[in-house]
Amino acid sequence: MSQPTSSSAGPVVALRDVHKSFGSLKVLDGVSFEVARGEVLAIIGRSGSGKSTALRCIDRLETIESGEITVCGHRVSDPKLPLRALRLDVGIVFQSYNLFPHLTIEENICLAPVTVKGRRRAEARETARRVLGQVGLGDKLDSYPEQLSGGQQQRAAIARSLAMEPQVMLFDEVTSALDPELTGEVLRVIEQLAAGGMTMVMVTHEMGFARRVADRIVFMHRGKVWETGPATILEAPETAELRQFVGSGL
C-alpha cells in the first residue's frame, strides 16, 4: 500500500554508538543495534537500564547527544529531520494505552488517517474496521475507551497504530499494566503481527514471549547493550548479569 521510504536492503532501524543523558545521569552509553526488515527485536533488561529511552530515541521523542540513529532511511539524529515523515513510518504503543478518551474507538483510529494522511472518512472507517478485526475488536467500533478492559484498550491502541500503516512498530512494555489474564490476548496480537512480517522492536518483561517471538534479543544493562544474540542466549547467557536477570524470573 504505502511506499517504503527506504530501500528494502539495509536495516530498517539502526543505532550507532548512541549516547544520551538526563542531566548528569547517563542513560544510554554507546548503544548500537540494528533491525532488519521483517525482523522482531526484543529489548530486555532491568528497570532503569535505558530500554524505554532507547525506544523513544528511535521515534525522536528524545534527542540524543551523540551517535547516529537511522529509521527507514530517515536520519533521526539530524536536528533538521522532518518529524512528520519519521512518524508516518513508525508506530509506537506504550504501556499506558493513551487512547483519546473523548473519542470512540473508531474515531480514535480514523483521526490520524483523516487529518494527517488526508484519507476520506469512508475509507478511514473501512481501515478502522479492518484493523479492529485484526486485533479481535470488530464489535467495539462505537465504544469509548473507558468502556473497554485494559487488554481491549491496548489492542485498540495497537489497531490505531496499524491504521497508519507504519514500516516499523515499537512496543514499550505494552502488557505491564495488565492483569495476567489479559496479557495473553495482547501478546497474541503482537505475535500475529510478527507472523505477518511486521518489523518490530519490543521492550518486554515477558521472557517466554520474547523467546518465542523474537528473532533477536538485546539485553540492556546500565545504558549499554550488555549482551545480544538469538533467543538462545536466554538459555545460555554469556554474562553474569544476563544469567542473573534470567534467573531472577523476570
Add this chain to the structure above:
Amino acid sequence: MIATQLGASHLQFLLQGALWTVVLSAIALVGGGLLGFLVALCRVSASRAVRIASGVYVQVVQGTPLLVIMFLVFFGLPPLGINVSPLTAASASLILYVSAYMGEIWRGCIESVPKPQWEAAECLAMSRTQRMFYVVLPQAVRIATPPTVGFLVQIVKNTSLASVVGFVELARAGQIINNSLFEPFLVYLIIALLYFAMCYPLSRWSRRLERRTGYARRQQVVTP
C-alpha cells in the same frame, strides 16, 4: 422619580438596570471568552516570546483593579481622540479583565490534559495545531466547564463597577432610586436579591457540572 414611596415604576427601573447587567455580562463573557481563548493559546504557545508576552498581559491586567481599568479606558481614550460611551468603556474594560482571568483558567485546563495524550497524537504524526484542536482542547473543554461557569458569577457581580463610568446597570439604578427615596436598606436589599437571583442559578449549575466532571456520566450506561 418624584414619588417618595417605592412603587412599580421604581421596580421597573431596577429591572431595566438588571437587564443591562445581564447584557453587560453577556458582552463580557463572549468578548472576554474569545480574547481569553486566544490568551490561553498564547500562554501554552511553542514560542517563548509569545508565552512571555501573554504572561505579562495577564499579570498586568490581573494586577490592576477593574475599577482602575474602567477609569483608564473611560478617561484615557478621549484625549487620544477616541470617544467612548459608558457602555463601550464598561464593555472594553470587562473584556480585558475577563480575558486575563479566563485565559489563566483555560491555560490550567489545557495543561491538565495528561502529557501522554499530546505524545500519543504526536506519534501519530499529527501537527501541533492538530494535536491541540483534535486531542487536547476537546478534553480541556470538559475540564474547563465547571470553573468557567463558576467564573460567570464573578463577571455578573463585577459589572456593578460599570457604574463608575456612568453606565446605568443594576447597582447604579439602585443608587439613582435611593437618591430620591432615601431608603438605602430597602433599595439595596432589593438589589442584593436581584443579584442573587442572577448568580445563584449559575453557581448551582457550576456545582452540578463539577459533580459530573470527567466521564462519570457516560460510565453509568456502560454494560460490562
